[in-house]
Amino acid sequence: MTDRHRDKAIARLRRIEGQVRGIQRMLEEGRYCVDILTQTSAVVAALHGVEDLVMENHLNTCVAEAMKSDDPAEKAEKVEEVMNVITKFRKHG
Amino acid sequence: MTDRHRDKAIARLRRIEGQVRGIQRMLEEGRYCVDILTQTSAVVAALHGVEDLVMENHLNTCVAEAMKSDDPAEKAEKVEEVMNVITKFRKHG
Amino acid sequence: MTDRHRDKAIARLRRIEGQVRGIQRMLEEGRYCVDILTQTSAVVAALHGVEDLVMENHLNTCVAEAMKSDDPAEKAEKVEEVMNVITKFRKHG
Amino acid sequence: MTDRHRDKAIARLRRIEGQVRGIQRMLEEGRYCVDILTQTSAVVAALHGVEDLVMENHLNTCVAEAMKSDDPAEKAEKVEEVMNVITKFRKHG
Numbered sequence: 001m002t003d004r005h006r007d008k009a010i011a012r013l014r015r016i017e018g019q020v021r022g023i024q025r026m027l028e029e030g031r032y033c034v035d036i037l038t039q040t041s042a043v044v045a046a047l048h049g050v051e052d053l054v055m056e057n058h059l060n061t062c063v064a065e066a067m068k069s070d071d072p073a074e075k076a077e078k079v080e081e082v083m084n085v086i087t088k089f090r091k092h093g
Numbered sequence: 094m095t096d097r098h099r100d101k102a103i104a105r106l107r108r109i110e111g112q113v114r115g116i117q118r119m120l121e122e123g124r125y126c127v128d129i130l131t132q133t134s135a136v137v138a139a140l141h142g143v144e145d146l147v148m149e150n151h152l153n154t155c156v157a158e159a160m161k162s163d164d165p166a167e168k169a170e171k172v173e174e175v176m177n178v179i180t181k182f183r184k185h186g
Numbered sequence: 187m188t189d190r191h192r193d194k195a196i197a198r199l200r201r202i203e204g205q206v207r208g209i210q211r212m213l214e215e216g217r218y219c220v221d222i223l224t225q226t227s228a229v230v231a232a233l234h235g236v237e238d239l240v241m242e243n244h245l246n247t248c249v250a251e252a253m254k255s256d257d258p259a260e261k262a263e264k265v266e267e268v269m270n271v272i273t274k275f276r277k278h279g
Numbered sequence: 280m281t282d283r284h285r286d287k288a289i290a291r292l293r294r295i296e297g298q299v300r301g302i303q304r305m306l307e308e309g310r311y312c313v314d315i316l317t318q319t320s321a322v323v324a325a326l327h328g329v330e331d332l333v334m335e336n337h338l339n340t341c342v343a344e345a346m347k348s349d350d351p352a353e354k355a356e357k358v359e360e361v362m363n364v365i366t367k368f369r370k371h372g
Contacts, residue, residue, distance in 0.1 A: 006120050013117045017110055023143075024106045027099050033151035037178050040144050044137055045185040048369060050116075051133050052362060058126035059358045067346030079338045083331060085130050090327060090368060091277055092138040141276060145269060152265045160253030172245045176238060182276060183234060184370055192306050199303045203296055209329075210292045213285050219337035223364050226330050230323055231371040236302075237319050244312035267313050274320040 001057045009053045012046060019043045048089075055085065094150045102146045105139060112136045141182075148178065187243045195239045198232060205229045234275075241271065280336045288332045291325060298322045334364065 001009075023039050059082070066078035094102075116132050152175070159171035187195075209225050245268070252264035280288075302318050338361070345357035 001120070001123065001126070006123075010117050010120050013113055013120070017113045017117075020106055020110045020113060024103050024110075027094070027103050027106070030094065030099075033094070033147050033155060034174050034178060036147050037144060037151075038181070040140055040147070041178075041181040041185045044140050047133055047137050047140075048185065051130060052366070054126050054129050054133070055365065056358060056362055058130075059361060060354075062126060063342075064346045064354060064358075067343045075339075075343060079335060079343075081127050082338060083335055085127060085134075086334065086365060086368065087331070088131070088134040089365065092134045092141065145273070148272065149265060149269055152268060153261070156249075157253045157261060157265075160250045168246075168250060172242060172250075175245060176242055179241065179272060179275065180238070182272065187306070187309065187312070192309075196303050196306050199299055199306070203299045203303075206292055206296045206299060210289050210296075213280070213289050213292070216280065216285075219280070219333050219341060220360050220364060222333050223330060223337075224367070226326055226333070227364075227367040227371045230326050233319055233323050233326075234371065237316060240312050240315050240319070244316075248312060271313060271316050271320075274317070277320075277324075 001054070001061070005053055005057050009050050012050050012053075016043055016046050016050070019046065051089070058082075094147070094154070098146055098150050102143050105143050105146075109136055109139050109143070112139065144182065151175075187240070187247070191239055191243050195236050198236050198239075202229055202232050202236070205232065237275065244268075280333075280340070284332055284336050288329050291329050291332075295322055295325050295329070298325065330368070337361075 019039065020043060023036060023043070026036050026039060063078050063082060066074050069075060112132065113136060116129060116136070119129050119132065156171050156175060159167050162168060205225065206229060209222060209229070212222050212225065249264050249268060252260050255261060298318065299322060302315060302322070305315050305318065342357050342361060345353050348354060
């Protein structure tokens with residue numbers, strides 16, 4: 001992963017950590033359920049942003065490398081991995 | 094929200110906080126992209142678990158109350174709120 | 187379900203049927219994968235539109251009725267049903 | 280797309296078409312909302328199955344080709360396309 005991408009992802013995760021703590025406080029303060037769900041949705045969206053950064057990097061590096069290989073098994077393995085990740089994205093949102 | 098539900102949700106969010114920190118470490122250590130994405134997916138799934146707790150509570154309390162009301166506007170408002178939350182669930186996974 | 191809602195949902199499903207046939211044609215004509223995926227995504231979005239119509243109707247009728255009941259088991263059953271639907275929405279997008 | 284993959288995708292879409300017609304009938308017959316939603320979820324899941332077939336084919340052919348190219352712009356374009364598809368998958372489930 002390029003340093004720039006990695007630093008960006010880490011910075012976002014740090015912000016996400018703060019948001020998760022914020023939701024704990026909202027629960028402790030007895031805030032309205034719908035407001036809490038708006039916040040959890042925002043955190044999920046932010047996590048997807050991190051996932052996109054990591055996924056884009058993965059396609060540009062590991063997958064790109066494997067595709068240049070003459071070994072069909074290596075290519076097949078990478079495609080399967082990407083498909084598994086996409087399935088996970090769907091299942092867990 | 095019942096105390097038991099709230100405490101459960103807070104405990105889960107604390108664990109999620111730790112998981113988010115763990116992903117930061119994985120990035121710093123240059124771990125494999127697909128392993129990182131497996132972890133982010135696990136965190137998203139855990140957040141959905143919290144959302145389900147909050148949503149179930151919301152239906153059992155606020156929505157149940159509103160449905161008993163004779164004021165159709167109050168009922169319509171609650172249904173619209175629930176539909177908005179469902180739309181958010183879909184959009185952000 | 188009100189007649190208006192039902193007719194709207196049926197009209198949309200008829201349009202979706204046509205879109206699904208269109209995707210079959212795209213495949214037969216050997217169209218570009220990404221264009222096909224854009225179409226499948228549009229159909230999924232259209233199906234979610236139908237789901238929202240049905241869900242909104244369900245909340246306004248069956249769920250609203252159950253919430254007025256004095257039988258806690260009936261209320262619990264409806265909430266569980268709604269939660270199951272939400273879980274399905276998440277899993278299958 | 281290989282003939283085998285294409286035929287499989289077309290066969291599935293034909294089945295999906297029948298399922299969509301079945302949901303129209305359920306609505307006309309005034310069937311229970313939750314049963315209808317179970318069916319729409321099944322159709323969405325079936326569409327995702329088609330999307331996976333098309334996506335896998337896309338990665339194995341167009342993306343694999345582009346990755347072998349020496350033109351960084353061509354590679355970047357394919358990666359961007361895949362990322363856009365993933366975003367659509369998330370948004371529309």
